[in-house]
Amino acid sequence: MKSKYTTIIDIARQLNISKSTVSRALTGHPNVKEHTRKAVLELAATMEYQRNSLALGFSKHTTNTIGIMVPEFMSTYFPSVIVGVQDVMQAAGYNVVICQQNESYESEVSNMKLLLSYCVDGIIVSHTKETRNFDHFTLAQRRGVPLVFFNRVPDDMNVPNVVVNDYEAAFQAVEHLIGIGRKRIAHLAGPESLVNTRLRRQGYLDALKKHGIPYNPDLVLSYDLTTEKVKIYMKHFLDLETPPDALFAINDPTAIAAMEVVKAKGLRIPEDIAVVGFSNDFSAQLVYPGLTTVAQPTADIGRTAAEMLLTELKAKVKNDYSIKKAPTVQLPTKLIIRESTMVKGKVKKH
Amino acid sequence: MKSKYTTIIDIARQLNISKSTVSRALTGHPNVKEHTRKAVLELAATMEYQRNSLALGFSKHTTNTIGIMVPEFMSTYFPSVIVGVQDVMQAAGYNVVICQQNESYESEVSNMKLLLSYCVDGIIVSHTKETRNFDHFTLAQRRGVPLVFFNRVPDDMNVPNVVVNDYEAAFQAVEHLIGIGRKRIAHLAGPESLVNTRLRRQGYLDALKKHGIPYNPDLVLSYDLTTEKVKIYMKHFLDLETPPDALFAINDPTAIAAMEVVKAKGLRIPEDIAVVGFSNDFSAQLVYPGLTTVAQPTADIGRTAAEMLLTELKAKVKNDYSIKKAPTVQLPTKLIIRESTMVKGKVKKH
DNA sequence: TTTTTTCATGGGAACGGTTCCAATTTTTTG
DNA sequence: CAAAAAATTGGAACCGTTCCCATGAAAAAA
Incomplete structure (x- = not known):
């Protein structure tokens, strides 16, 4: 039996047009006749078409998704940072997935690999109390996936971060x-x-x-x-x-x-x-x-980290890989x- | 410039063998000569090869990843359920990604679409206080993605769930x-x-x-x-x-x-x-x-939900789509x- | 030694979407 | 009304991996 997912090919076949046209209609490309676009959109709705992000991310090598990784969340600190991050990223049109290391270095490495292997566009992270080796983080940098640290920041990595004094x-x-x-x-x-x-x-x-x-x-x-x-x-x-x-x-x-x-x-x-x-x-x-x-200022820490990541993401698109000192933002405590x-x-x- | 990722094709080219062989060597297929396997594994390590899960998930339509979605996590209830879930799922070799709706129905729908579009193998979920329409959940079921609910369970859906009395x-x-x-x-x-x-x-x-x-x-x-x-x-x-x-x-x-x-x-x-x-x-x-x-028993709720999901996943592989009543587990309170x-x-x- | 079986490898399709280029149709212009 | 320009569409390549099938080589059986 075939997959239960509707694909653009299914739509194309039914309407007797090419999948390129279907793709264009769905992504809002200007060069599609109004009549065609309407037909595609309607059929897509009735067939419950939903774009396959795996296929998309796979072909474009970018996923419009960022990851946030926190060492634990039994205190209110990290959850409330996360809420700040989601706030900004969602407004900017990004999806956010959360990972939790449970203060385990091993978990951190495997979560990092998970995020990288899913081609997230960037990662906001606070490392575990066990972490002494930062290779899994520099790997991300070498792959061109921007990182932003907060709270717990590795001291020998040149990486944007948000901290308090x-x-x-x-x-x-x-x-x-x-x-x-x-x-x-x-x-x-x-x-x-x-x-x-x-x-x-x-x-x-x-x-x-x-x-x-x-x-x-x-x-x-x-x-x-x-x-x-x-x-x-x-x-x-x-x-x-x-x-x-x-x-x-x-x-x-x-x-x-x-x-x-x-x-x-x-x-x-x-x-x-x-x-x-x-x-x-x-x-x-x-x-x-x-x-x-x-x-x-937990929510602010999250928001600031998210904004820094957005800056990194933009810089990356522009191929602006300047090797200058990574920014640090210090927020006030009380x-x-x-x-x-x-x-x-x-x-x-x- | 080419992508910074190493692919099996890069490895194959360097070793002058086919990508099929590289793939087999990396996945532990038995039919690979020991000599070849060693060469591949070594080169993969030095080239920092990491399998592209998007490509994999895309081609296999399964990702070895499950999602868990919780309405909020400022109280300790949901975080501690999540820890229970991670416990069991990680032991079973699954990755876990976490989503948070922030008690917003809209967020719930978009997170659900996110998880589905990334082809997660299953989802554990507790819905928001705003949720009255459950189409986004039945969609998952129609797609063959098993769901397990806990704590907040829609009462007109036949879906496995973990609750207390x-x-x-x-x-x-x-x-x-x-x-x-x-x-x-x-x-x-x-x-x-x-x-x-x-x-x-x-x-x-x-x-x-x-x-x-x-x-x-x-x-x-x-x-x-x-x-x-x-x-x-x-x-x-x-x-x-x-x-x-x-x-x-x-x-x-x-x-x-x-x-x-x-x-x-x-x-x-x-x-x-x-x-x-x-x-x-x-x-x-x-x-x-x-x-x-x-x-x-929060951690138990998480663990139980994870085990139910594993059961569903196994049943799915066996194509055992029996239309019987979905199981409900009731855990004790004190x-x-x-x-x-x-x-x-x-x-x-x- | 020849035949059969097993082992190791290569080739290519498939997965779902985007995108570039070419082809076709439509519209505009001279 | 023909030619040029613009709009619309189709075809094919590409992304990285798995997996089925074919092929060749080596090992086992006859």
């Missing part, structure tokens, strides 16, 4: 903790592989230095972003001879998991330990007490102060 | 509210278009009936699942002459938004108003007070009782 934001966050009188500020950092980890930690270190607080290596731990580890490390902090009086966490899930430990131990937030997170996840406002955190760092009476009442 | 779960949730002595139980229902809305409301109604509580239409409002509306409707409930003493919300985001209103008004939860949500979103345990809710309905002293201390 992690260093500055972390600096401010820690300065805020110092401002409310904290001296023993612990830091739960992320995996070394992420730029964010390094930048935020540097911000932490420099804020301490500026205010004359000596750096205490016992109070800084890098970890792999799994909930179990937070619990272990936070317990470790609390069991120190002189435990910390504040925590700056690499992100909100970390902060929230740490808060659980603090509360379970019967300590008060912020009185005993003030806590600051990062990214202003939706849950930051829900948790008790409300979590002070660095807000990122420290959102909530109860987890409000000491003087001003605690939200429930 | 919304009716029973709602019944239990409301019975629980009655059990703690509530008589004026309000219900914020979802849009009429969703089966879930209707089933959960029926559960609500029948629980009231069973316990001899007369149904009060003033206490039931259907709404469109937008946060602004919750606020308006919840205020409306609280301004009633005799306001409700409990709320059963269609889902957790609704419950949480409603709780905001209650707290802003200075009322206590659960003393003045007890609240129950649905789905056990990650935020349900974070919000203060902890939200009583109906837990759904009422998670938290502080938002704990009256007798047992309130979690912070």
Whole structure:
């Protein structure tokens, strides 16, 4: 049995015209007689004709589709970036397919191959916490498929990217903790592989230095972003001879998991330990007490990344393969102060 | 300039053999001399050959890729279903692409066309709250592309689906509210278009009936699942002459938004108003007070849907287009009782 | 050694669409 | 009304891969 799909050949046969004419009629080519065009369009509708994108992409080597790949989406950060991306790309007439690596390097490589083998026109991506080898990304570049990174950006690739000033934001966050009188500020950092980890930690270190607080290596731990580890490390902090009086966490899930430990131990937030997170996840406002955190303009990050990709796509069409420095856009963050760092009476009442 | 992609023809030319042999060597066909196979594989590696899935899918009319489409992913429900789906499908050797409708019918139709035009082998889907016309889904069926629905299932389509017993779960949730002595139980229902809305409301109604509580239409409002509306409707409930003493919300985001209103008004939860949500979103345990809710086995829902799709795909290969009733799998829910309905002293201390 | 079978390879059609070029028809112009 | 120009249409190549069929070579059987 033949395929159930209607093809332009089926239409051509029925109308006794050539498939070229059918193709022209369907794509809106000017040189088709009105009468013919109408007949084709009508028959196409009744036969439920739908253009085969595989055949099209195959022959044109371009698909009008872009991919976005995110390492996870259990927090609201990545989903909301995606919504921003879809916003812009759909308005520009592009389709968007989403891939998720589940924080697995292997998954990332295979998703990348999937996207490339389907000839997407461009890819917006944030890499996993495991990624140390970037060959699968440079491959895309060699193939002429433009990439735009956001949030997690490989530091030795010349590639357009959208980020926030992690260093500055972390600096401010820690300065805020110092401002409310904290001296023993612990830091739960992320995996070394992420730029964010390094930048935020540097911000932490420099804020301490500026205010004359000596750096205490016992109070800084890098970890792999799994909930179990937070619990272990936070317990470790609390069991120190002189435990910390504040925590700056690499992100909100970390902060929230740490808060659980603090509360379970019967300590008060912020009185005993003030806590600051990062990214202003939706849950930051829900948790008790409300979590002070660095807000990122997630939807804007998505929109900006999408616009940068559109620029790349246009440049590519014009064959403008200039080997200049790839653009970086830095969007502003904002420290959102909530109860987890409000000491003087001003605690939200429930 | 030629395409930057390496093709089997490039390899064939370099090795001075035919493309058929190259193809066979690459796909692991048995009838290739070991010597030849090795040469091909080596050259393919050095030339960074990567099979063009468009050409492949185009010629075979099957792509080894499935699509999953979800209406939104700002809550943890859908992302965690997706993870379950990926789990099973990747193990079965399938690629997974994700689409998001953003609760827009238009987006749903265009995503559906996108997936079909890319010849995905099957689609797992939950429709938007706006969807009333299901032609874009029956089209897939007519094309022989198997569908599996979950959570939001069109009620007049004979299609495999994975659900929970919304009716029973709602019944239990409301019975629980009655059990703690509530008589004026309000219900914020979802849009009429969703089966879930209707089933959960029926559960609500029948629980009231069973316990001899007369149904009060003033206490039931259907709404469109937008946060602004919750606020308006919840205020409306609280301004009633005799306001409700409990709320059963269609889902957790609704419950949480409603709780905001209650707290802003200075009322206590659960003393003045007890609240129950649905789905056990990650935020349900974070919000203060902890939200009583109906837990759904999200990852299992995803895994089950994926397995059903695999069954469909196998049946299709065997040409087993039996026109029997499509299977429905109902997975168990569990009422998670938290502080938002704990009256007798047992309130979690912070 | 001859015949048969198996193995390895090459050739070419097919998949569905676009696009260029040539051919035909229609329209315009002289 | 014939010639030129423009509009419309058909034919064929092309995109990368698989797969069927044919062919030739090598191995096994007679």
